[in-house]
Amino acid sequence: MTTSAPAPGPRSPAGPGPGRGQVAPDGRPVSTRAPRVLTFAGVALCLVALALTALAARSFGGLLPLDLLDAEGGPGTAVVGVVPAPGSVPVELEGGADYDLFVAHDHGGADLAVELEGDITVRAPDGTAVDVRDHAEVDQHLGRGDTQVDTVGSFRAARSGTYTVKAPSTADGSTASVLIAPEQHLMPFVGGIFGTVLGLLGAVFVGIVGACMTIGGALWWRSRARTQAAQGAPRAAP
Structure with missing residues (x-):
């Protein structure tokens, strides 16, 4: 008398495989809150960098005998x-x-x-x-x-x-x-030059950090969104 092997059951949707997302350690769907915060913070820093650049340009313009x-x-x-x-x-x-x-x-x-x-x-x-x-x-x-x-x-x-x-x-x-x-006195003129240079350096630094945060956050956000789609679960509330 022969017995047939039991038919394989359906694979768990959470199991590994191409295109499958991962869930949080406690089983909850992943959230896009953190990448969104990172992205918007990066955009805010970019705007701050633009404001610093405008202030530095205005400060330098005030030094010129226009x-x-x-x-x-x-x-x-x-x-x-x-x-x-x-x-x-x-x-x-x-x-x-x-x-x-x-x-x-x-x-x-x-x-x-x-x-x-x-x-x-x-x-x-x-x-x-x-x-x-x-x-x-x-x-x-x-x-x-x-x-x-x-x-x-x-x-x-x-x-x-x-x-x-x-x-x-x-x-x-x-x-x-x-x-x-x-x-036009010397010390305010020299101070204005140094202030302008420091303002531009600060704008460059803040702009680079903001751009990195924006790009990194956007990529992270996209990855989390794909993971949520692969889970087939509704997006977690922010």
Whole structure:
């Protein structure tokens, strides 16, 4: 008498095999909560990196003397006085403040500074001569439109009042003018440069971390979603 072998039973859906997902150790379906959190956190860090980049760019833009000249090359909003060379002009200045002196001229396509025949002189409201330095804490050289501006000196207004600024003619007889603007101090300028550099480095670091988290989280999320589909179970509640 022969007996037939029992027919094999159905394979467990949780058993190993191609395309089969895995369940958690306690038998519950896997959740996509962790990869979603990782992905959205990475996106948030990328947005923070963009904000840091914008702040760094704005900080750097504030260091540039963009307000010395307007878009057409005329005196900008920072200029408190314009003196033709040669000529003299009374200028109202605030006491206890430092001012820079610039020579503005038509560059004619050449990046060359214009020399003055003599020194710029400044007289205080009481008529006394003011010491004019032949340099500034931050020397500036820029051009906009057809106008070029170069730092030629600086001075300090001891008290508020009307100061008389006198400019000599140019050495080559060309047309020029002397611009007077509040002085840009060295330490805030250097601090702004370092702040901008650190801001950009921070933006790069945060951006790299955010991108890695976003990509890794998205891949993890996709893997978990495939595992859930392979289990044939409803997605776990977040």
